Amino acid sequence: MQKIRILHLMSSFGGGISTFIHNLAKEASNQEMVFDVATYSQVPDYFKQTIEETGGQIYFLNNPKKTSWQSFKNSFAKAFQENAYQVVYSHIAGYRSVIYYYLAHQFQKDTPFDFYIHGHYRYDKNPALKNKLMQVFDAQVNRRLSRLPIGCSQLSIEELFALKVGESSVVIPNSIEPNDFFIDFEKKRTSRKYWLSKFTKKSKQSLIIGQVGRLTAIKNHPLTLEVIAYSKKQHHPLRLVIAGEGEDRDFLEKEVEKKEIDAQVFFAGRISPVANLLAGIDLLIMPSFSEGFGTVAIEAQAVGIPVLASDQISQEVDLGLGLIQFLSLNCEPKEWYQRLIEFYHQSSTKIPTDEERFRSIQAKSLTNEAAAKLYRQVLDHQVSHFRIDSR
Known part of the structure; x- marks a missing residue:
């Protein structure tokens, strides 16, 4: 197998994109x-170290809005001055990818390379006319510039590439390292005790639920807060750990205060690794309006905890273990609360073994090893179509 060099274009660190790159990088050397x-942002040491272990490095881009066009161009050129690439892989989609496409071809004229655009998200359900027109334009850009339609889920690819019926596409799943999520009973007990200690009023019988993701409108945290407020009225208050950072934090903190559920909600900020949270909670809630894939649902099932998700999340995340249920966003907070309680008691009676969870993860190519192998086959033009089976 011949070694190939890939330049990943990532606007900033944090969220699914950097996790996708990092997890693939863990197995990159095994696939040559x-x-x-x-990227435009600083990255943590663990991410930088993993990239360097592949033989690569981080190149920091100057933001043309903050510096100048020439400064940005020079910073982008540096990677091409030091290396020749077989693949330039853009995690920046739509019209924003155009400049990287043309500059990459300008900087590397003598050695041909493939350019890919990876779909990581989905469009808004009811966009304004201006945004709808932009989505049509972006999809045409993605189709024209990317060697093939590719992304983290079938739904994301269909929307971002305006995929036609029967057209080939490749889902490269947001993978995980399963062993990171197989946690023994003692560690789970210690973790649960830690998270329970974050609440001023609690008991050992208190159910702790978690929501993980950027604090932004698309994640629909207000619905979760409504569920928490309803639980208080039922005299069975749930405890909620909110993991993540984002522009909506101030708004959400005010909502918590307004609903008088301060004693039930803890803002944990960004947690890494996320297994440190999942090991200590009883259930993960995902009421998102949309998700590109929803990797944290896979991670929660890998730990062995149930997931209550909105029906807007791809069915591809269902590992077939009876650990995830989907509920309509049209349902009231009361219905979310009731389903949450019922599902928790139902699923806690029989948690699949580590071996059963591993087999399910492996069967869907969701391990880092399987995803990296598939990724290399795509880059070698050996695979042009791959889908994750939906259950």
């Missing part, structure tokens, strides 16, 4: 792949 990353 070198990863470089060009």
